[in-house]
Amino acid sequence: MKRGLAEMLRGGVIMDVVDAEQAKIAEDAGAVAVMALERVPADIRRDGGVARMSDPALIEGIQAAVTVPVMAKARIGHFAEAQVLESLEVDYIDESEVLTPADEAHHIDKWAFQVPFVCGATNLGEALRRISEGAAMIRSKGEAGTGNVVEAVRHLRSIIGDMRKIQTADSAERYAWAKQLQAPIDLIEEIAATGKLPVPLFCAGGLATPADASLVMQLGAEAVFVGSGIFKSDDPARRARAIVEATAHYDDPSIVAKVSTGLGSAMEGKEISSLEVKLAERGW
């Protein structure tokens, strides 16, 4: 049942919003859900400092403004922030590397909550550790706030590529995979049998254009998160609609072309090698 909501979000776009006004724009554009956070990743990057859970007033304002599910971010390991978010009845908690981690060794025990969690991963081992802790959805981490999709592509390819290899592994090799990935053997066996994660796999981190959404959907993502890419662009409402259409019609280049036409400037991107902080390296 926790996983069920994630299944319902498939083929959709989840948009980062900081207030009710942005949440309305996102819902108007056809977002399947919104993600409440204090500052979008590009601003967290620019301003530095400790990034924390949003003010509950902002989350309640967003919940009142839209009819779609509202997600919110808690710091890695900060189970008290997660408890606050659960008491606010958010629909999903993102235990997110975009915020400053609160615990350097432990993630939240997500089985202890009724509300489902999404967690980021850069590779299959990380994804399976999060699932064993109770995550009901996995997203690639990508490199949030950069407008650069290269890290999200790396993470997706790594997760999906390793699943493909596990499908052809024999039983002895599957134990070796469990050791190499530091992941439970029963989850490795499940992947060997189904070729898929036991929870939906979404893509996040650096998406900025309709074609970025089409790319990651074709690579095997089941839905996309867009953060800074929308509200740091010239025309957020239009870009948001275009990304929603490109995600639904990801395999139809003529539609992706049509919605990409005359969108104005995307957010200014960043080269990964120029970054001082790599958010994707947070989490263990």
Next chain:
Amino acid sequence: MADRRSRARRVGVLGLQGDVSEHTAVLAGLGAEPVVVRRPADVAGLKALVLPGGESTTMSFLLASSGLDAELEKMVADGLPMLGTCAGMILLSTKVLDGRPDQRCFGAIDVRVRRNGFGRQVRSFETDLEVKGLDEPMHAVFIRAPVVEETGPAVEVLAEVEVPGQPGTRRPVVCASGPVIVSSFHPELEGDSRLHELLLREVEGD
């Protein structure tokens, strides 16, 4: 021969957003030929249509942007057999309460529904339901599910649920009217094919 039979049961699944693949898997398991419908051209030759779970506001937006809204209106007017689960039920209803003002519903079945009528995700629940016409109960997963507030005279209620936390308050959760079946919950998530079987029976005119 098998091929001809499956073509005779070409069933569309509205594929703009939501749990599309669960429905295509159930339909394929029943020997029908599922077709994912994302563009107007995809509706040619359909004998029935399934509208999946997902976000009804997003589907409403994408129906308009893809031009499928006009096709869906036509299919409803033609009396095509349809099954809608959760968001699909909202799209097939006559009136949506607590939705967005610009959200479309296509009036295939005379029910008025309230979006997220059972509450937010933490209020999601599962239960076993008796469904009229089925021998065994159905395991029903309600996820931010819509509530049927009113049904028209032509609508038959096939199953009801007691609203959690409100003893004695029962609401319809599976309804049928002519060739249209809707449910507040997601039989497809459990791989339960019995509502889809009822749909295919409508196709064959039993």
